[in-house]
Amino acid sequence: KQEVTQIPAALSVPEGENLVLNCSFTDSAIYNLQWFRQDPGKGLTSLLLIQSSQREQTSGRLNASLDKSSGRSTLYIAASQPGDSATYLCAGPRSYNTDKLIFGTGTRLQVFP
Amino acid sequence: EPEVTQTPSHQVTQMGQEVILRCVPISNHLYFYWYRQILGQKVEFLVSFYNNEISEKSEIFDDQFSVERPDGSNFTLKIRSTKLEDSAMYFCASKGTGLYEQYFGPGTRLTVT
Numbered sequence: 001k002q003e004v005t006q007i008p009a010a011l012s013v014p015e016g017e018n019l020v021l022n023c024s025f026t027d028s029a030i031y032n033l034q035w036f037r038q039d040p041g042k043g044l045t046s047l048l049l050i051q052s053s054q055r056e057q058t059s060g061r062l063n064a065s066l067d068k069s070s071g072r073s074t075l076y077i078a079a080s081q082p083g084d085s086a087t088y089l090c091a092g093p094r095s096y097n098t099d100k101l102i103f104g105t106g107t108r109l110q111v112f113p
Numbered sequence: 114e115p116e117v118t119q120t121p122s123h124q125v126t127q128m129g130q131e132v133i134l135r136c137v138p139i140s141n142h143l144y145f146y147w148y149r150q151i152l153g154q155k156v157e158f159l160v161s162f163y164n165n166e167i168s169e170k171s172e173i174f175d176d177q178f179s180v181e182r183p184d185g186s187n188f189t190l191k192i193r194s195t196k197l198e199d200s201a202m203y204f205c206a207s208k209g210t211g212l213y214e215q216y217f218g219p220g221t222r223l224t225v226t
Contacts, residue, residue, distance in 0.1 A: 032213050034213075034215065044217040046216060049213055049214040100158045100171070103156040103157070
């Protein structure tokens with residue numbers, strides 16, 4: 001069964017730090033990868049999508065990379081701010097012929113002033 | 114910016130009752146999805162829907178569940194006879210043709226008592 005692990009499970013940092021969040025698919029079967037942000041009790045906000053043919057994507061202070069050979073993705077957050085506090089989820093389909101997103105366990109981030 | 118909307122935001126129902134959760138996907142999207150998240154657990158895929166048919170469903174999506182696109186704008190999830198274990202946040206998502214990024218709604222919190 002495909003499992004998606006995110007490390008660390010929780011992170012608490014002072015404002016201004018650069019952060020690395022990790023996502024790993026157990027059998028390395030990942031087609032493309034989407035990073036989401038989830039605020040407590042709220043929906044999922046899509047942050048970045050790395051398509052199958054891409055290795056990374058950038059949006060503002062966020063940069064995500066995807067290594068399909070190892071089934072790993074990394075989300076970099078530069079110059080973290082208290083407003084970045086949320087749970088970050090990675091998700092992706094296993095192959096090109098399915099849209100079913102398999103979600104990770106999440107990293108709960110707290111950035112304090 | 115276009116967004117997925119869901120109603121109601123919170124639904125409380127008694128065990129055995131039928132519930133219908135409603136979603137309005139982004140207007141030019143043709144691929145629709147339902148996911149759920151039990152409190153403290155991962156987001157799980159339920160079903161995908163395209164061209165008035167179910168494309169894929171998970172083992173969670175048994176005969177108690179059904180989906181429908183009753184008109185050109187709404188997408189619904191019906192649970193015929195709710196169980197306590199159906200209590201969760203239910204997310205609707207949609208995707209455009211030829212694209213990979215899924216956009217999620219704010220969710221409906223279903224509480225079965």
